[in-house]
Amino acid sequence: MASIPLPKSYLEKILRPVNRLTESCVLNIQDDSLYSVCCSADSTVILYAKAKLPLSISQSTRLNLISIKKLLSGLECLGNNGKFSLECETNYIKCQNVDHETEEQTFFKYHLVDDSIVKEAPVNINKIASLKFDTEFIISVSKIKQLMSGYAFASDLTKIYFSCSDKKVVAEINDKTLQNVDFINLVVAPEFTGEDILDSVPVSMEVFKNLAHCKSDIKVRFNSQYKVFIFQNFEEEDVELKYIISALVK
Numbered sequence: 001m002a003s004i005p006l007p008k009s010y011l012e013k014i015l016r017p018v019n020r021l022t023e024s025c026v027l028n029i030q031d032d033s034l035y036s037v038c039c040s041a042d043s044t045v046i047l048y049a050k051a052k053l054p055l056s057i058s059q060s061t062r063l064n065l066i067s068i069k070k071l072l073s074g075l076e077c078l079g080n081n082g083k084f085s086l087e088c089e090t091n092y093i094k095c096q097n098v099d100h101e102t103e104e105q106t107f108f109k110y111h112l113v114d115d116s117i118v119k120e121a122p123v124n125i126n127k128i129a130s131l132k133f134d135t136e137f138i139i140s141v142s143k144i145k146q147l148m149s150g151y152a153f154a155s156d157l158t159k160i161y162f163s164c165s166d167k168k169v170v171a172e173i174n175d176k177t178l179q180n181v182d183f184i185n186l187v188v189a190p191e192f193t194g195e196d197i198l199d200s201v202p203v204s205m206e207v208f209k210n211l212a213h214c215k216s217d218i219k220v221r222f223n224s225q226y227k228v229f230i231f232q233n234f235e236e237e238d239v240e241l242k243y244i245i246s247a248l249v250k
Helices: 008-021 068-078 125-129 143-153 206-211
Strands: 002-004 025-039 046-067 081-089 092-099 104-113 135-139 160-164 168-174 183-188 201-204 216-223 226-236 239-246
Touching: 002 046, 008 025, 008 046, 008 068, 008 206, 008 226, 008 239, 046 206, 068 092, 068 104, 135 143, 135 183, 143 168, 143 183, 143 206, 201 206, 201 239, 206 226, 206 239
Parallel strands: none
Antiparallel strands: 002 081, 025 046, 046 239, 081 092, 092 104, 135 216, 160 168, 160 201, 168 183, 216 226, 226 239
């Protein structure tokens, strides 16, 4: 049995955004990291969710979760007032909470599935990390909310175009392959570092449906050679969410 030292909140902060993209996932425990790599059903959004563990683990562990929602329900049932522990067995995990005041123990067992049933997203995170980015900017929480209001206005559109104008970053919810559509254009960052994004670069609006749940600003980086965006969020110092988006053709 392997005991994994981590706060319950870290596990939830990884699983909730992953569950917005997919029902199942592979959760990896390696050295001092707990992480998952997954993608949306149409593969337009890739998420790398990672938490730093307080201690390094000697044995790498792979947890195949068939129903993230079910595991989250179990974690919610444990409550937050107590000492949390996660123990790994061959085909299940045991999550337990010991109340600080009463010392009552609440726990559940969640069974894992075989590697062949849950597949990990075929993404080389190290290759993504080695990319050089030409443009960087910050989208504030208030701007994300404004973008979601814009999406409500143009809800029949699924693309958002990024470009630079007058030293600012502009986003346009539109579909330039269509005619006579209602669209919205707004400034999402008052400044940026690096090179201008000269041509409008479209990505799926799907990523902002997930970013809308973030409670801190989003750091955005863009690689012009491969037309790749990374939207990175740190809600807590040791929890990282990195959304990787490839530009659409038009």
